[in-house]
Structures are given as C-alpha cells and as structure tokens.
C-alpha cells in the first residue's frame with residue numbers, strides 16, 4: 817500500500833450538538849460542516865463557497881455565529897454547536913421564520929438557513945436593532961438571488977414579533 821492510499825487515522829471527538837452530547841470519529845481534515853451534514857445528518861447548514869465567504873453554512877459555536885465550512889471538526893471538541901435544526905426547537909425562532917416568509921426574505925432559499933441563524937443572534941443580542949445594525953450583523957452572508965432588502969425587512973419584522 818502506498819503512503820498516499822493508507823487509511824487516514826481518525827480522532828475521537830466529543831461535543832454538544834443541539835443540546836445532545838455526541839461522540840464521533842473524524843478524520844483530521846473533516847470540516848465541522850462535513851461532520852454535521854455527513855455524519856450527523858444535519859443538513860440545514862448548506863455548503864456553497866466552502867471557503868468562509870458566503871455564510872450559507874452558518875451555525876452557532878458557543879452561541880456565536882460561525883462559518884462551519886471554515887472550522888475543522890477537531891477544533892470544536894468539547895464545544896457547543898447549535899444548527900438551524902436546533903434553533904427550530906427554541907422559543908422565538910418560528911417567529912423569525914414566519915417573518916422571513918411574510919417579507920419574502922427568501923427566493924430559492926439556499927442562503928436562508930444561514931441568514932436565519934445570523935438573524936437569531938442579531939435579535940437576541942440587539943432587540944432594538946435598526947436596519948443599519950441588521951445589515952452589519954448580516955455582513956459575510958451572500959444571497960445569490962439578491963434578496964437583501966427583503967431579508968433585512970424580514971429581520972425588522974421578526975424584531976416586532978419575537979417576544
């Protein structure tokens with residue numbers, strides 16, 4: 817067997833995902849996004865640019881939004897990850913989804929989970945945010961359908977609806 821074809825040694829990892837403790841084996845090169853989608857079947861975070869430029873893969877790491885494609889799984893050992901699936905179980909998140917729908921905050925919808933995770937963090941941290949503040953909170957998120965104005969309107973609407 818050549819060096820190139822040797823099986824890659826895996827690392828045992830434990831972490832919390834959506835409030836549940838997980839023990840998992842990953843290759844050193846496995847990204848957090850790959851681990852979530854391919855090993856835990858959590859496909860809400862989307863692969864798009866896969867180089868930290870578009871925000872489609874956004875999840876919460878210890879409650880802060882991060883790009884899951886830009887972190888190795890081994891870097892998040894013993895940390896807390898919350899994906900859009902986990903947020904769906906939290907109070908207030910459905911109001912954000914409903915507000916996005918009411919304001920046409922998505923067209924193809926591919927970017928929407930990433931925007932929704934960032935919107936959740938923005939609303940939680942800044943309940944008095946205005947449009948300018950929201951635009952700053954969403955920096956790093958790209959919508960290929962150019963629905964930015966509707967997305968910001970959706971977050972403003974959500975601010976009125978989230979208790």
Ligand code: FES
Nearest residue numbers: 864866870871885
């Ligand atoms: S897929 Fe992660 S930032 Fe674009």
Ligand code: FES
Nearest residue numbers: 923924959960961
């Ligand atoms: S709604 Fe299509 S990429 Fe944003």
